[in-house]
Amino acid sequence: MLDIRQDFHVHSNYNDHSAANLTISNVVNHAQKIGLDSLAITEHVNMESSWIEEYLNEIELASQKADIKVIPGFEAKILRDGSINCPKECGQYFLIASFHTLYKEKSVWVNALENAIRNPQVNVIGHLGPEPTFSLERNEIMELGRLISTNNKLVELNAKYHRPPKDWLIIFKECGVQFHLGSDAHSLDDIGRFETIMDLIALVNTS
Ligand SMILES: [Zn+2]
């Protein structure tokens, strides 16, 4: 059962394209104020990120003061070969792997995704869906679903991108895939907002 008091995909001002007031402490305080009980802070990371230690310390401090569960995490890009664009240490934390580049070739995309799913460091596949230039057949979606399920990865219901597509979600559910919620907030107001994906949530929550 998905619980809308849990948001497992929230950004911070450690990147350069989120709201300036999206500090770790503001994020945690806001999440508390709107009644969330769990929050994962999952900043965009890559091989060059030099702020990781400071970021983790700040989350640790904020979480000690908080009345809610605060999970330190990262979101990293799935590269063309399926490796994840983050320093190895990030794998010890809650790690969302997402596509942030169009690879324009279905076989490349599927291969990259399968490698990401098999990666033991990855916990979640973020905002999953096909690229605009290709679609997947039912049996291909099913194969992915089985792989996700046997590798115990979570598929995120993403409020920013309304992902995964409904038909994928239904097939994944048949495969025994587990889901969770991510607002993908880049501003305080977006934290814990799931109005846009109530249809997807209902699909998961109805047996
Ligand atoms: Zn993303």
Ligand SMILES: [Zn+2]
């Ligand atoms: Zn994100």
